[in-house]
Amino acid sequence: MTEPADARDEGSEGAVFADATVVGGSGDVMIEVFGVDKFFGDFQALKGIDLSVGRQEVIVVIGPSGSGKSTLIRCINRLEKHDHGSIVVDGVELSDDIRAIQAIRRETGMVFQSFNLFPHLTVLDNITLAPRQVRKMPRQEAEALAMELLARVRIPEQARKHPGQLSGGQQQRVAIARALAMQPKVMLFDEPTSALDPEMINEVLDVMKELAREGMTMIVVTHEMGFAREVADRVVFMAEGQIVEVGTPEHFFTRPAEERTKLFLSQIL
Amino acid sequence: MSTAPMSPATWVRHNLFRNRRDAITTVIAAVVVGWVVFQTLRFVFGTARWEVVRANLTLFLVGRYPADEQWRIVAVLIAAAAVAGLVTGVLTKRRRRAAIADDAPLPPLPFARRLGLIGARYWPALVLLLVLLLLARTSTPWVVAGAVIVAAVVGRLVGGALPPKVGIVLYALPVVLPFVALPFLTGPLGWDDWGGMMLTILLATVSMIACFPLGLLLALGRRSTLPALRGLSIGVIEFFRGVPLVALVLMSDVGLGFFFPRDALPGRVVRVTIAFTIFTAAYVAEIVRGGLQSVPRGQTEAAQALGLPPVRMMALVVLPQALRNVIPALVGQFISLFKDTTLVFIIGFLDVLSVADNVIQQPDFRGQGLFAESLVFAAALFWVGAYTLSRESQRIERRLGVGSR
Ligand SMILES: Nc1ncnc2c1ncn2[C@@H]1O[C@H](COP(=O)(O)OP(=O)(O)O)[C@@H](O)[C@H]1O
Ligand SMILES: [Mg+2]
Numbered sequence: 001m002t003e004p005a006d007a008r009d010e011g012s013e014g015a016v017f018a019d020a021t022v023v024g025g026s027g028d029v030m031i032e033v034f035g036v037d038k039f040f041g042d043f044q045a046l047k048g049i050d051l052s053v054g055r056q057e058v059i060v061v062i063g064p065s066g067s068g069k070s071t072l073i074r075c076i077n078r079l080e081k082h083d084h085g086s087i088v089v090d091g092v093e094l095s096d097d098i099r100a101i102q103a104i105r106r107e108t109g110m111v112f113q114s115f116n117l118f119p120h121l122t123v124l125d126n127i128t129l130a131p132r133q134v135r136k137m138p139r140q141e142a143e144a145l146a147m148e149l150l151a152r153v154r155i156p157e158q159a160r161k162h163p164g165q166l167s168g169g170q171q172q173r174v175a176i177a178r179a180l181a182m183q184p185k186v187m188l189f190d191e192p193t194s195a196l197d198p199e200m201i202n203e204v205l206d207v208m209k210e211l212a213r214e215g216m217t218m219i220v221v222t223h224e225m226g227f228a229r230e231v232a233d234r235v236v237f238m239a240e241g242q243i244v245e246v247g248t249p250e251h252f253f254t255r256p257a258e259e260r261t262k263l264f265l266s267q268i269l
Numbered sequence: 270m271s272t273a274p275m276s277p278a279t280w281v282r283h284n285l286f287r288n289r290r291d292a293i294t295t296v297i298a299a300v301v302v303g304w305v306v307f308q309t310l311r312f313v314f315g316t317a318r319w320e321v322v323r324a325n326l327t328l329f330l331v332g333r334y335p336a337d338e339q340w341r342i343v344a345v346l347i348a349a350a351a352v353a354g355l356v357t358g359v360l361t362k363r364r365r366r367a368a369i370a371d372d373a374p375l376p377p378l379p380f381a382r383r384l385g386l387i388g389a390r391y392w393p394a395l396v397l398l399l400v401l402l403l404l405a406r407t408s409t410p411w412v413v414a415g416a417v418i419v420a421a422v423v424g425r426l427v428g429g430a431l432p433p434k435v436g437i438v439l440y441a442l443p444v445v446l447p448f449v450a451l452p453f454l455t456g457p458l459g460w461d462d463w464g465g466m467m468l469t470i471l472l473a474t475v476s477m478i479a480c481f482p483l484g485l486l487l488a489l490g491r492r493s494t495l496p497a498l499r500g501l502s503i504g505v506i507e508f509f510r511g512v513p514l515v516a517l518v519l520m521s522d523v524g525l526g527f528f529f530p531r532d533a534l535p536g537r538v539v540r541v542t543i544a545f546t547i548f549t550a551a552y553v554a555e556i557v558r559g560g561l562q563s564v565p566r567g568q569t570e571a572a573q574a575l576g577l578p579p580v581r582m583m584a585l586v587v588l589p590q591a592l593r594n595v596i597p598a599l600v601g602q603f604i605s606l607f608k609d610t611t612l613v614f615i616i617g618f619l620d621v622l623s624v625a626d627n628v629i630q631q632p633d634f635r636g637q638g639l640f641a642e643s644l645v646f647a648a649a650l651f652w653v654g655a656y657t658l659s660r661e662s663q664r665i666e667r668r669l670g671v672g673s674r
Contacts, residue, residue, distance in 0.1 A: 079570050105576040116571035120589045120669070129585065130575035160373065175571075182575060 035085035047241040060228040063238035109179030113191040117163035149177035169200030189220040332464010332619040354421040358428020460538035464619035472610040476545040484553025509551035517544040522616040560591035600662035
């Protein structure tokens with residue numbers, strides 16, 4: 001295993017971790033994905049994925065549409081069930097055991113491209129729902145926590161509104177606050193800014209950058225390369241259900257190794 | 270539309286006579302509407318002979334229920350009004366408290382304004398009540414109406430004054446009370462002698478209240494991953510949707526006797542109520558299933574990702590959205606049920622419509638062609654009920670629609 005400090009240092013110099021099982025971040029492993037296959041009928045969406053994510057590490061996943069990025073992070077919190085291989089999150093292995101699934105979901109926050117806020121609840125109730133129902137937090141405490149999180153995502157004044165009354169950027173920030181209210185150890189982001197108007201992208205990215213700096217373990221599917229450059233420890237490039245190339249953001253900007261990577265980057269940059 | 274206030278003449282020109290086609294439509298519509306209104310008014314206040322209704326008012330309201338036992342029906346009415354008031358009071362208080370928690374307190378309205386709102390909301394029922402009271406030849410209906418209103422108001426006030434914990438316990442009341450108190454109130458006669466408008470209301474109300482939870486369970490059962498439960502639900506839904514209601518009504522009355530010993534069966538009214546309940550529940554199940562399908566997948570995924578267990582996810586995230594989406598269809602089904610209760614005439618019950626049909630055969634009125642009077646009166650009773658249901662559903666929809674996307 002690589003020493004954590006080395007990983008960071010090498011990273012800033014733009015080294016390649018051709019092997020995605022090398023851990024970055026602060027060292028010990030938070031998420032361990034090993035040999036994961038996923039089929040939709042006959043179609044294989046994930047082909048032998050290996051990926052280790054260190055505690056406090058930020059991973060950005062890029063790749064063409066349909067390459068399996070969403071499927072990969074949805075397997076991590078069991079929104080999709082993987083067919084082979086193993087997924088271990090913070091020491092708990094995902095299996096059919098409902099308790100293991102619930103334990104992992106409690107520790108894993110997810111932010112979706114289309115926000116998926118609960119339209120019938122106020123912003124405050126969206127955020128307090130899970131802490132109150134799952135963590136059995138008393139109402140007052142949950143609301144205090146929610147207000148704190150809303151201040152953190154810079155929209156405390158919207159607490160009493162319904163999601164439909166907010167802009168896209170505000171909704172996505174509420175969605176982040178809602179996920180954080182469960183005090184997760186890992187945050188998964190599936191193209192969190194793809195559905196946003198350009199002028200709202202940065203308000204969401206800023207919140208995510210702050211979260212990264214505070215030491216949250218994150219896997220972010222996004223094509224915002226500016227974000228990747230600023231906070232990602234490693235970038236993972238996927239194509240056709242496989243991890244093609246792994247490296248620091250610097251590596252991807254300066255000297256990507258694979259032809260497919262070069263082609264893809266030339267299209268999005 | 271312009272925001273400046275228009276003079277009436279301008280408004281008419283803008284909205285009714287903007288161009289030639291508009292003008293022609295307006296004139297034709299005015300002639301038709303005018304003619305219908307004129308004929309209706311002439312009938313109601315001129316040519317109609319309402320004695321047939323007046324003389325049979327008791328029959329229209331309670332059928333052939335024995336006169337010296339009619340206090341039992343009054344007692345049931347008063348109890349129902351009190352429970353309805355109580356539930357409304359508890360719910361209103363809860364809503365107020367929620368609104369205060371949301372920093373949007375609902376200010377208490379002045380008494381006169383509240384009366385005005387109640388009037389605007391229930392005017393058809395109030396007009397009907399007034400007509401009934403004016404048609405009555407004795408003072409008893411006035412006393413009964415007064416007692417029912419007082420019971421509702423007292424229930425409402427008590428419900429509003431209860432501390433929250435007690436209030437929640439009281440939710441069970443409308444479910445438990447009918448089984449405990451009502452048999453006592455109905456006495457040895459039971460339900461089977463009920464008739465007229467009261468029978469219609471009884472059948473419709475009880476089936477409506479009972480079919481909803483049953484339909485909900487069937488809908489959830491149909492989506493269950495347990496094959497046995499899913500199969501059972503599908504079987505029940507498809508069977509009862511596929512059978513004519515008339516057949517079920519007949520079956521409940523005579524058919525069951527072939528399968529079960531007569532003495533083991535509940536009374537006829539209870540049996541036919543169960544038939545209406547299950548029949549409507551099958552339709553409610555399909556409506557609710559449609560509602561469940563209308564909730565986007567992202568909603569369940571978000572709830573799962575937050576770690577909500579399945580039952581809570583259903584109760585707190587999926588169902589509230591699903592039901593809100595199907596309120597119009599549900600209420601449509603309830604209105605159908607309300608009108609379909611008239612089918613009990615085929616098993617010999619004397620509901621409103623049968624009364625309307627019977628009274629014109631009475632010796633005093635036979636051969637005088639009074640069916641218009643009698644049927645218009647019965648139709649008015651139904652219309653008031655159906656219209657009130659429809660209005661209430663729009664209110665609920667609006668209230669639940671606040672801030673929806
Ligand atoms: N529920 C599903 N059923 C069938 N095929 C699916 C399903 N979800 C994803 N796929 C397929 O799996 C592949 C990977 O999808 P996805 O992970 O969403 O890609 P990405 O997020 O990289 O665009 C795509 O070809 C997609 O069509
Ligand atoms: Mg995707």
